[in-house]
Amino acid sequence: MVRRSKTDIIWDMLVAIQLAGGSIKPTRLLYKSNLSYNKMKEYLAELDESDLINIQIKDERKHISITDKGHFYVSELRKARNFARTVGLR
Amino acid sequence: MHLTTEVIFSFNFIINILVSFMALTVAYYSYRAHKIAGTYDFGYFSLGFLSLSTAFIVNAFSMIIWAMTASHIPGTLTGYTYFASTLLFRFFMMLGLILILFATKNLSQDLKGRLTIYLFMLVIVLSLTSGFLFYITSVILLLVIAEHYFVRTLKKKNNMSLYLLIAMILLLFGIVRFFFIIPYFCMIQPMLFFISFLIVGIVVIKSYKQ
Numbered sequence: 052m053v054r055r056s057k058t059d060i061i062w063d064m065l066v067a068i069q070l071a072g073g074s075i076k077p078t079r080l081l082y083k084s085n086l087s088y089n090k091m092k093e094y095l096a097e098l099d100e101s102d103l104i105n106i107q108i109k110d111e112r113k114h115i116s117i118t119d120k121g122h123f124y125v126s127e128l129r130k131a132r133n134f135a136r137t138v139g140l141r
Numbered sequence: 142m143h144l145t146t147e148v149i150f151s152f153n154f155i156i157n158i159l160v161s162f163m164a165l166t167v168a169y170y171s172y173r174a175h176k177i178a179g180t181y182d183f184g185y186f187s188l189g190f191l192s193l194s195t196a197f198i199v200n201a202f203s204m205i206i207w208a209m210t211a212s213h214i215p216g217t218l219t220g221y222t223y224f225a226s227t228l229l230f231r232f233f234m235m236l237g238l239i240l241i242l243f244a245t246k247n248l249s250q251d252l253k254g255r256l257t258i259y260l261f262m263l264v265i266v267l268s269l270t271s272g273f274l275f276y277i278t279s280v281i282l283l284l285v286i287a288e289h290y291f292v293r294t295l296k297k298k299n300n301m302s303l304y305l306l307i308a309m310i311l312l313l314f315g316i317v318r319f320f321f322i323i324p325y326f327c328m329i330q331p332m333l334f335f336i337s338f339l340i341v342g343i344v345v346i347k348s349y350k351q
Binding site: 056057058124127128130131132133134135136137138139140 | 170171173174177178179180182183186244245289290293299301302305344345347348349350351
């Protein structure tokens with residue numbers, strides 16, 4: 052099995068949030084992004100810091116939502132991945 | 142129409158500028174992908190096309206010198222200019238092709254890959270001094286790149302890979318310059334470059350806009 056790059060993991064996480072309608076619970080994201088709890092915490096902190104996601108607490112429960120910047124990042128990354136596939140880059 | 146050397150050089154100048162612009166477009170899109178994905182392969186691919194673009198700019202301006210010389214305009218340092226432009230063209234062309242090869246092939250991963258890189262570097266340096274070696278090396282590099290797209294076309298059944306394969310084959314025919322030294326055929330070489338880069342440009346823009 053090919054090891055996922057950091058960009059692949061971020062892609063998986065952001066797309067999982069998008070597919071869930073823009074907001075997701077941490078446990079669902081953990082399952083969808085196929086990461087360990089600690090790793091996911093690290094990535095969430097990084098994504099939050101770069102304003103790609105927004106972590107909110109509603110009714111004592113954490114909700115992770117994708118920001119506009121996150122949506123833009125996903126669309127640009129989708130283009131880059133399409134490009135890589137077409138020209139045969141890894 | 143009677144083809145004078147001035148007409149041929151002017152035509153080559155325009156085509157080289159267009160080819161350079163198209164290579165620059167591909168470099169720009171690869172750079173955009175590199176910026177967003179942060180992968181080195183995009184960076185290599187972008188630098189490769191930037192280098193090819195520079196090679197064609199150098200080639201275009203050497204055409205002006207040739208045209209001026211053909212028109213007997215005094216003060217043109219043809220000998221030195223020809224030597225310098227040939228050296229620069231070969232250097233940037235080789236660098237471009239090798240960077241594209243690094244990006245498309247998984248060469249830099251293991252020791253075998255590193256040895257191949259050293260070997261290629263050695264050949265690049267040698268091919269700067271010998272025209273024949275330059276053409277042979279370019280042909281080999283382009284054959285390896287074309288093989289990559291050939292395998293992808295077979296595996297992925299992808300039309301885009303097929304177009305890129307055709308583009309690389311056209312570039313390969315264009316590079317084999319010694320076939321095209323007869324005046325009328327002098328115009329075929331830049332046309333092959335033009336069609337090749339046009340295909341690559343369209344494929345890249347199309348894939349990016351999808």
